[in-house]
Amino acid sequence: MTDPLAWMDELPLVAILRGLTPEDAASVGEALVEAGFRCLEVPLNSPRPLESISRMVEAVGDRAVVGAGTVLTVEATRAVAQAGGRLVISPGMDAAVIRETKALGLVSLPGVFTPTEAFQALAAGADGLKLFPAEIAGPAGLKALRAVLPAETRVLAVGGVSPETMGDWMQAGAAGFGIGGALYKAGDSAAVVGERARTFVEAWRRIR
Template sequence: MTLNEVLVALPLVAILRGITPAEAVPVSIALYDIGFRCIEVPLNSPDPLESIAAISAHLGDRALIGAGTVLRVDDVARVAKAGGRIIISPNCNVDVIAATKAAGLFSLPAFFTPTEAFSALAAGADGLKLFPAEVAGPVALKAMRAVLPPQCPVLPVGGVDADTIADYLAAGASGFGIGSSLYAPGRDPADVARRGSALIAAFLQHAHHLPTVDRP
């Protein structure tokens, strides 16, 4: 599955920070079953590469699996070897972005300012993650959307929940990364699925036609 296909199907990234390999597959399958098609395992989780490998083995090409909190160039190859196909970072590191694209993976780095956004795009990013979104807020997103390429996917991450989705969509969000309002360590798959269903319902209630892009 490509990033563009995810954005068309359901542009919500499930962020499973703190998940263990034992939880990874049942939680990911529960999310897949309700419609999630992009799953991120942050590298500061326990044994993250093992979790990425396990999820990739079960969901294969049916979903886009990858790593978050990717800070170093050498992590890109490790994630790719584990079967990850998207690299998500909390910062704009042009070397990580370049390594990601050289490895044939999708790149979704974070930005907080227009300078970071345009630097990321110039380095080859496939989309942008507005982080921390709860600090920037919809007002900042709307202002930056006025100068960013209209086809560029922008996904707010940080503090996003069912109550804030509508405001971000109105400001130009293409989708969202969902963390603690969806998953927390030890939360069972049924609870994660229940929370995920509520987030999907909130998104679909307010979503309009969202521009997408798929770069080779």
């Protein structure tokens, strides 16, 4: 499978690996893919993030879509592409970043919180939306947002999601989730991350 959006639709759980180091990138990536994850994000405020992305692409890039989070500028977007990343995720909505992401042939998932931001992101070409911080909006906030968005819009809830709450979010219209601290904390071993990942994958499949 080569289409990153197809990978995302297969299992729309994005592993947010904030604090990952290049030394651990390959082993953690392997553990996540073995558990079933297909979308891996290294936030750019991690140590040497572009090196981690490159190593992860080399290790699992034929089995998962690897990219960056906390992408704030056009220049950073280009750097992600040069590192081999195919996924660009941001905490906020920047139309220039979205347009550059699409011009480079990458997947764009900007962060939004309001209908205005959501429609501006879609108009700029975003492939989906990251509802962030999801724990503040809650499932009720997502349900209200979904009522006005095009039905086919992918909305991923990011922030405070657990295996126990995934069902509530999906009933509200979440198409997937970004999972950070509940999945990975800096220094965690690949074995620990893989075990947590399996818990999320099993919860997703059970709810689906």
